[in-house]
Amino acid sequence: MHTYLKFQTNIAREKPSTLLNRETNCPFCDRETIFKEGVIISQQAPFLLIENKFQTLERAYQMVLIETETCEGDLSTYGKEHLHSLFDFAIHNWLAIEKSGKYRSVIFFKNHGIHSGGSIYHAHMQIVGLYDVDYRTHLLPEHFQGIVIDRSPGVEFNLSTRPRGGFTEFNVVLSDLKSLYKMGDYVQIAVHFLLNHMNKRYKSYNIFFYEYQGHIIAKIVLRAPGSPYLMGYSILQIPNNLDDTVQRVQSLYFSGAVK
Structure with a gap:
């Protein structure tokens, strides 16, 4: 038995892609605009947890966790201090959102590369609160x-x-x-x-x-x-x-x- 989420294609068409076109301005590097937009949920320099500007899923609340200040670097190359601080920030924010009771379940994942389902090159993770779906059902x-x-x-x-x-x-x-x-x-x-x-x-x-x-x-x-x-x-x-x-x-x- 499958679980389905409705994907809003009209919103997805507006999303930028820096994986396929590195000439596109990276929205995650533009921290000045991020702070002006007031979409920050949690922060611990250099990490930001923000509201996803492109809410492509119905009955869900999508968030982005930005791992670095620039497009340089990837999880495979982080120094230990950055790596450990990232896991501390990411895991505790995810668990706190899960325990808030706002959602039936909260999924947490990372895309990297053109075959991963991602669109932005800048290192990031995603946290998504699901109002109606429990991801554990099929585990x-x-x-x-x-x-x-x-x-x-x-x-x-x-x-x-x-x-x-x-x-x-x-x-x-x-x-x-x-x-x-x-x-x-x-x-x-x-x-x-x-x-x-x-x-x-x-x-x-x-x-x-x-x-x-x-x-x-x-x-x-x-x-x-x-x-x-x-x-x-x-x-x-x-x-x-x-x-x-x-x-x-x-x-x-x-x-x-x-x-």
């Missing part, structure tokens, strides 16, 4: 289980053996908020691996965040042109080299040791 525990790459107290990093969309999906499962910074480290490793070692052709990924069964979970997904098996028949494909991928990540980032 199963097996979606976040996999071959362990590394683990630390309160957090596990694994490669999914039952991906939601097929092929390569990394999971970072946080059971203790005290380990939030380590979660950020694992997410950064997954993103860096996808962009630099897994598939250099597409340079696209998504990160999907979930609050599920007492855990905070990040699912990092390599994005490429969609599989016809999935799109046409809802048949998922799982690579036969999962163990090899785990060993590659361990050798590159953990010297082969699983803690």
Whole structure:
């Protein structure tokens, strides 16, 4: 059974795109206008959580979390201080909006690259309050289980053996908020691996965040042109080299040791 959201195409046509046309002025770099428009929900320099100017979904409230002051930089290259501060700001704002009671559920995700569903090059995330939909309806525990790459107290990093969309999906499962910074480290490793070692052709990924069964979970997904098996028949494909991928990540980032 599917869940549907109504998409307002007339509003979407007005959205700028700096992914396909880098000559277009970046709306997220223009902080002077952002402050003048009075759309800021929360801020902690250099991070801004703002109202999305283009509310393309009916029965939803869309927000944008701007990660940097300029178009330079990406999650895969952030220094540790910036990375950890970003995760602290992002996760706590998302959870606060979820607990506000205004929405049935609140989704939190990141697009990167032309195959990710995004339109703005500037590093950002999105938080969307859904008035009628609970995103957890279609989740199963097996979606976040996999071959362990590394683990630390309160957090596990694994490669999914039952991906939601097929092929390569990394999971970072946080059971203790005290380990939030380590979660950020694992997410950064997954993103860096996808962009630099897994598939250099597409340079696209998504990160999907979930609050599920007492855990905070990040699912990092390599994005490429969609599989016809999935799109046409809802048949998922799982690579036969999962163990090899785990060993590659361990050798590159953990010297082969699983803690």
